[in-house]
Amino acid sequence: MTDTALPSTASGSTGLRRALAKNRGALIAAAVFALLLFLVDWISAGPLTYFDISFLSSGGATSAIAAIGQTIVILSGGFDLSAGAVISLVNVVLASGMDPMAPASVALWTLAGIGIGACVGAFNGFFIAVLRMQPIVVTLSTMFILQGVTLLVMDKPGGGVSPDLGAFYLGDAIPGWLPMPLVVIGVVLLLWLWLKGTRFGTALYAVGSDADSAAAVGVNVVLTKFLVYVIAGGCYGLAGVFISAQTGSGDPLVGNPLLLSMFAAVVVGGTRLGGGQGGPVGTVFGAYILMMVVNILLVLNVSAYYSTIAEGTILILAVLAGSISHGSVLAQQLRAAKARFAAWRAGMLPSQLDRVDRRLRIAAPVREPKASATRPPFHIRNAETLRYALPAYVCLLVVVVVTQLWLGRAIFNPGYWNSLLVLSSFLAILALGQGTVILTGGLDLSVPWTIGISGIVLAGMVNGSDAALVYALPTVLLMAVAIGFANGVGIAYLGISPIVMTLATNGILQGFALLYSQGTPAGFSSPMLRWFMTGRILGITPVVFFLIAFAAAAVLLLGRTAFGRRVYGIGNGVRAAQLSGIAVEKTLILVYVLSAVCAALVGIMLTGFSGQASLGMGDDYLLPSIAVVVVGGALITGGRGHYLGMLGGVLLLTALQMLLAGTTLPYATRAILYGLVVLGAVMALRERRLH
């Protein structure tokens, strides 16, 4: 008996340990949440009552429910940017469709909301699963289209939903004990747990871990991916219903700002971007952690200027707390450092060894006369690059022709091409930074405020003097190097996910920009900088020449240097890159430094273009900087893409915007058209089955 009992308890404890290890992310998120709740309770004037809990639970419910949907998408290896737009759409549909005075059927309208979300999900799913297009572009296009549709349904805040909806969703399940929002989240989580146990659940994790292997063992990848987006859409729909109940009315912009914090919630909750690991339970805690920050800032009375800095810091700390374990990147780096130190003491570091040529002696290869092997023609050597880069240029041609036909004065008007290139220059430069980050499989969300703070600091230092440019430019660029270095260290050495790290950096930079400018940025661009962006040499704006040189340098950097090859190597597989001797950490840091420097250049150029810097001047450049990279044929998961393709993407989107700006179409229609064109442009890029 004892003999058999021993192994069984041992396996029991390892089973427990395995379960703990598997759910570590969620457990740590829960612990952080409990800690924050305790903190709020401790520093608040009075103890937390049921009332407070009820408030908190309804405050975080919308983002929690939506983030559950996002988690499922991310588990499958996808990405969904349309989530916020679905919430807005459901909100306005409910607010314009329901009679605010009359009683209404809660079940019916809830189903309607979930149904709308699921339909949008099916739209996404069709393009992503069936046509095998990249999730980020498809959902970005969907986002634009939905924003347009939302404005068509309701062009300004208004309308109202039946009070029944609010009474149901914000009420108590058990008065005094259990608020309804928690029950709603609980029901969604229970449904998820059931789903996870089914064949679909297994398929979901399998597809997220490795789609090819999943297909090889007979998982229906297409159906699984399709269903993922439909289910996620349903979750966003439910979140839309909840926010309608909570606000009692409609607002076409209500859902959009929820998008970025949704990703933060997913990552804080322990789900890995890229798929296969984590789950919605942790996400719910992640969403509530982010919500609690609002309360903590309020109780601590953190000044408005410091609030984004505090938020960013909390985000990083929460994620770091979650990554303290034997297997974490940080721990690995520490062990590696220890090993390196030991090797140094033993005098065994490669740099300490004699520089003797230890290559095996092989007889020099007989040089075949090269003439016999003719190089394949250009279009075959670069077939892949062409296939991914060309569609953007073809679409660009179409847009330019349409502009000529519709507005006249395009193709034969040098001013048109000059404007196109000047307006493209911002995104073209961002595309190199963001594109390189994406090639390594990351994402840089700190672009907006790197642009902002660079412009503000530059304008403040220059203050209209050309002479000051001499020291202001290097200062700003050095600052950008520091920003990129911080991002890179956080990502490479602390193992923080790029999205979280750069999102936090963005918030921290915003705080610094506010503190530096005290709310109103002073100073203005110098005459030379303004001339650079708005003057003319032979009818051409000087920045156009710079853009051409920049593009050439960018192509060489990515295509012809060791740095470029390392970037592609990391994007194709970090592990393989490491084993083949690439200094992954150093390369990653350089990549984020490059991205920050590009953003700073754009900040400087925008300051010259507008004549002054303003807070929030970079806000409109984040999503486009990602869109152009993908429209230009790069793979969002890394490893594939060419700068000329990205440049094509930039020119296409800018030309399209110029076409739309020249018309008097309503904004809603423009948003829809914009989304459709982006979708159409990448349709040609879709992954064809190779076998």
Add this chain to the structure above:
Amino acid sequence: MGIGSRVRQLGLLAGMAASALCLASAAEAQEKHKIFLSMSFIGNDWQAEAANMVKAMVAHPSLADKVDLQVQVAGPNAQRQIQQINAMVQAGAEAIVIFPISPTALNQVVKNACDKGVKVFAYDAEITEPCAYNVHIDQEEAGRVTAEWLVQKLGGKGEIVAITGVPGTSVDDLRTKAAKEVFAKHPDIKIVAEAVGMWSQAVARTELSKILGTRSWDDIDGLWMQVGCFTANSMQLEAGKKTSELLPCAGEGSNGGRIQMLPESTEVEGAASPYAPLGAPRISYASPPYSGALALKLAVAALEGKEVPKKTILPLPLVTNETIKLCEEGTWEEMKAGCNAFKPALVSNPGWFASIFSDQTPEIGLNAALVGQPED
């Protein structure tokens, strides 16, 4: 960035530490009214200026020992503002002053706050919940008056470009619809291009550049912009126009735009083109940034039991080339006498909003808007 601002930062840090460590100062706070301010996004000139004016109002001797004010930022996220207002109510607010991110989404939480006896004041934009107090301008009037001015300036005929605000907001919708109604009455006025300007000079320039890619300045007779006349004038000069050829522009109340309206011969300290007198044909209107400070003052009055109307419609600040006048120092007294533009030597940021005068707020002048210091 002088010593003053650094001292202020240290003060803020000390304030943070103090409020975290000694919450026992409640005895003192009991005499003061506990008022919270929930701002929206802090990252633009208007918001920062409004926040400065609120700070100055609180610092004024008439309110300093009556009010304990805490400022919080909700960002652009209505969901967060809901949560924030709830937390403020829980923290024992007597009054909450809000820059509402959405006119409708806050209704439930505002009603909830009202039910608990909290006075809720919204500034600049509106909260439609009936229990809230609103302080703002008539947005439709703004759209209508500026459009009528442009029509009259063009003699009822011409091709114009319209740059609107943030799509999907009530303010933008009311202004744009009112303006378009006016244009519709004049069939010879034609909007040839329209773009979304997001109430930002930088965006206005990008959008105008896009429009001018396929159109030249000679094809345009006038501009109706919610924000961007300053930029449009700069761009016309860059394109080689003379100051006498600048197009009539109906638009925002930024100081840069106001300075451009002054006759070209005016001597102005610190002026450098394009932030200089150009004699540009303009009408300048604004949603005035003092509305937050006024809302706070009204909130205190309401807490003291005075009768405060639920709706305070602010007079629309309108300045044309006929009424433009440069301020010497920017004191409240001086502005009361009719000046409405500030020297670049005093206000270095041309995007700064110049409509800071209200006869209801003698506590705050130029220094309030710039650095948060009240009038003496």
